[in-house]
Amino acid sequence: DSIPLRHGAHRIGNRTDSDMAHWRDYGLGQFIHWGLYAIPGGFWHGQPVNGAAEWIRSSKKVDPKEYDALISQFNPVKYDPVAWALMAKNMGTKYVTFTTKHHDGFCLWPSKYSDFTIMQSPWKKDIIKPFVEAYNKQGIDVYLYFSIMDWHNPDWRYELKTKSDSVAFDRFKEFTKNQLTELLTLYPTTKGLWFDGTWDKSWKASGAFSDELEQYLKKLRPGLVIGSRLRADEKGNRHLDANGRLMGDYHQVWERKIPETIAEVKGYDWECVMTVPENQWGYNARWSGHVKSSSEIIEMLANCVSKGGNFVLNFGPKGDGSFREEEIRLAKEIGNWMAVNGEAIYAAGQSDFRKEDWGYYTKSKTSGKTYMVVFNTPVTNMLKVNIPKNQKIASQKLLGSKQVLPLEHIEGRMHYIRLPGGVRQQPAVIELQLISDDQKKELDV
Ligand code: H79
Known part of the structure; x- marks a missing residue:
């Protein structure tokens, strides 16, 4: 019509x-x-x-x-x-x-x-x-x-x-x-x-x-x-x-x-x-x-x-x-x-994660990696992450230092990633590598 x-x-x-x-x-x-x-x-x-x-x-x-x-x-x-x-x-x-x-x-x-x-x-x-x-x-x-x-x-x-x-x-x-x-x-x-x-x-x-x-x-x-x-x-x-x-x-x-x-x-x-x-x-x-x-x-x-x-x-x-x-x-x-x-910006776009208050998720179209661009760091330095269905976090690294950050499972799909404390001059970016639940099981074997 x-x-x-x-x-x-x-x-x-x-x-x-x-x-x-x-x-x-x-x-x-x-x-x-x-x-x-x-x-x-x-x-x-x-x-x-x-x-x-x-x-x-x-x-x-x-x-x-x-x-x-x-x-x-x-x-x-x-x-x-x-x-x-x-x-x-x-x-x-x-x-x-x-x-x-x-x-x-x-x-x-x-x-x-x-x-x-x-x-x-x-x-x-x-x-x-x-x-x-x-x-x-x-x-x-x-x-x-x-x-x-x-x-x-x-x-x-x-x-x-x-x-x-x-x-x-x-x-x-x-x-x-x-x-x-x-x-x-x-x-x-x-x-x-x-x-x-x-x-x-x-x-x-x-x-x-x-x-x-x-x-x-x-x-x-x-x-x-x-x-x-x-x-x-x-x-x-x-x-x-x-x-x-x-x-x-x-x-x-x-x-x-x-x-x-x-x-x-x-x-x-x-x-x-x-x-x-x-x-x-x-x-x-x-x-x-x-x-x-x-x-x-x-x-x-x-x-x-x-x-x-x-x-x-x-x-x-x-x-x-x-x-x-x-x-x-x-x-x-x-x-x-x-x-x-x-890498969180070029050839990147929308991710399938639910938006959280600390900032923005992007996803690389080339590597498939997900990025957390963090602007509002909580006083606890703990960043809430709700992982989409059937996925698991394989690694969580701070860009720049490549430091692996502590990851804590809370319940269901909810996790916390802990940022190092201290004063930050610029927004931090965390690179997430995700794998499907099935892959994770295989890796565990
Ligand atoms: O080049 C920059 C601006 O000069 C130009 N676009 C950017 C990239 C721009 N200026 N204003 N606008 C675009 C929007 C237009 C506003 C308008 Fe009007 C409202 C045009 C007509 C009504 C304001 C009121 C300007 C003239 C009357």
């Missing part, structure tokens, strides 16, 4: 090909927001502007013409993509998403379809090419962020009210298609596109075009991964079509939020993108509100992986191309943890 749709989902369930399997196993990614907004860094004429730094052009306090003139100041002499890629690699990043064009329309690549690119800035060099090369060299897959909404292009419309709006927006669609073709042609190792700025009425009324565009891009670059933010169906539904089926390759609504339960993602592949402070993606010199620590970020990472999702942490480099101290420190701390505990 489904509604017939020409431009709804074209697939039921998740993709089953190897490119998507590869995406699913990343675990940890990096997001980078960089553009003209990094130059004012949340301030205008010396005054802080509320809201996200990358949205400053839309603030009442900012004259858009004056904002666009920032292009004459874009000269990031400290831009060092090799160092950026090394930092990402050392953090344990498997993929990166980089803003080629944010809502302001400024292109970090030499687009021949725009007069508002790095070629009109004093820098005059492609930012994207050396970025892709440096990251790929470190074995990190590159995804390109692209905002459909473009405040600089006069043909952009929020809503199509008149015939002339539609005529302008048709030109805009052609421009969008051209820019995307250009990106995939210039950077052929691109693994996927991360779309944004697709929530306006004009785009929701362009379901057929969004469908054709997605299919065209995938034909151009087979295997390309595109999340659910690009598409609308012909009825204006986004993410899920009128029949409740996901359009695109993964659920892409998890921006600065994590599903409470795995049921919320409806079995689809998904990714969470997260900021370090509250809602700041581009560089903001004034980080107000709560700023997350590395352990909080690692908890979010483990939480996402335990629910089968990838976790992506955002960085907002300064206008000169350097990273702020806070981000450099976080990347190091996360990297130190990942170097020891990465």
